Amino acid sequence: MSHPAALQPLVWDQRVLSLLDQTDLPQRERWVQADTVEAVVHAIRTMQVRGAPAIGIAAAAGMAIAARAASERGEAIGPALDRAAHLLRGTRPTAVNLRWAVERALHEAATAPEPAEVAGALGRLVTRLIDEQWAADRALSALGAALLPDQARVWTHCNTGALATGAYGTALGIIRAAHERGRIAMVYVDESRPRLQGARLTVWELTRLGVPHTLVPDVAAAALMASGRLDAVVVGADRVAANGDVANKIGTYALALAARHHGIPFYVAAPCSTIDLRTPTGGAIPIEERGPDEVRVIGQEAITVPDVAVWNPAFDMSRPPSW
Numbered sequence: 648m649s650h651p652a653a654l655q656p657l658v659w660d661q662r663v664l665s666l667l668d669q670t671d672l673p674q675r676e677r678w679v680q681a682d683t684v685e686a687v688v689h690a691i692r693t694m695q696v697r698g699a700p701a702i703g704i705a706a707a708a709g710m711a712i713a714a715r716a717a718s719e720r721g722e723a724i725g726p727a728l729d730r731a732a733h734l735l736r737g738t739r740p741t742a743v744n745l746r747w748a749v750e751r752a753l754h755e756a757a758t759a760p761e762p763a764e765v766a767g768a769l770g771r772l773v774t775r776l777i778d779e780q781w782a783a784d785r786a787l788s789a790l791g792a793a794l795l796p797d798q799a800r801v802w803t804h805c806n807t808g809a810l811a812t813g814a815y816g817t818a819l820g821i822i823r824a825a826h827e828r829g830r831i832a833m834v835y836v837d838e839s840r841p842r843l844q845g846a847r848l849t850v851w852e853l854t855r856l857g858v859p860h861t862l863v864p865d866v867a868a869a870a871l872m873a874s875g876r877l878d879a880v881v882v883g884a885d886r887v888a889a890n891g892d893v894a895n896k897i898g899t900y901a902l903a904l905a906a907r908h909h910g911i912p913f914y915v916a917a918p919c920s921t922i923d924l925r926t927p928t929g930g931a932i933p934i935e936e937r938g939p940d941e942v943r944v945i946g947q948e949a950i951t952v953p954d955v956a957v958w959n960p961a962f963d964m965s966r967p968p969s970w
Contacts, residue, residue, distance in 0.1 A: 657813035698811025703744030710752035711769035784815035791821030798832040805896035806848035807883035884917035892929025929964040
């Protein structure tokens with residue numbers, strides 16, 4: 648099914664996953680085609696595709712591609728899927744949508760009536776996941792938009808729009824839906840260091856959507872809140888534990904603390920696939936640590952001493968006040 652949208656950064660044609668390469672934005676809009684499970688693994692690991700829901704869709708596509716390749720070579724599909732699942736699960740550990748999508752693909756394969764039908768069934772599963780994501784995003788966005796005041800001034804973190812979900816967006820979908828209703832006065836977008844997903848990706852999306860926005864340094868969030876010019880903070884999530892603990896892009900925890908201090912509503916927007924009831928608390932969520940050059944280098948330019956030690960967690964944990 649095709650979906651009307653200003654942005655559709657992920658396209659599946661039953662054989663190849665086409666992705667708008669997010670590492671090149673906003674300077675260049677370049678599409679990459681993943682037609683092997685190794686290419687999908689590379690796209691996820693290097694963040695050509697990112698955002699928990701979009702990663703899940705990509706992982707399911709990787710499983711479908713692996714099944715079709717094995718079928719066309721006349722090989723057993725089961726071992727091929729086991730190998731693909733192992734490779735995909737090892738790419739990024741924090742976002743639960745990836746594991747969830749791989750498990751759905753394995754279940755779909757196990758329940759196919761005939762081995763010859765597995766590749767087609769997994770291809771249709773990817774299409775279904777995209778459709779489900781659109782439905783979830785639109786429902787979530789409508790509910791969230793209703794929580795914002797008229798002419799809302801909203802802070803958002805990292806990127807949670809179409810680029811992150813492959814559909815309408817979660818936290819940024821709420822902002823998008825509110826804007827379509829004429830209820831957004833200003834969106835404050837933080838840089839989202841160290842990979843600058845806010846500055847690079849969210850600004851790119853909001854520009855294309857015509858939503859008024861201002862780019863703000865990460866370290867200015869508390870100052871803006873203290874100024875009285877902010878009505879709400881809306882963020883996404885990469886995993887929500889059974890007790891409500893939220894793992895999200897590094898910097899979310901500091902935003903949550905500052906918002907609570909200033910009495911500003913703080914909303915987490917995520918689909919059901921991001922809720923992990925098998926993880927009891929946030930302490931059990933593996934936090935991905937990424938390479939030091941994401942902090943040492945911007946573009947091709949070193950910004951510090953070349954061999955300085957770096958701690959670079961990709962996510963942090965926020966806990967709802969009621970807990």
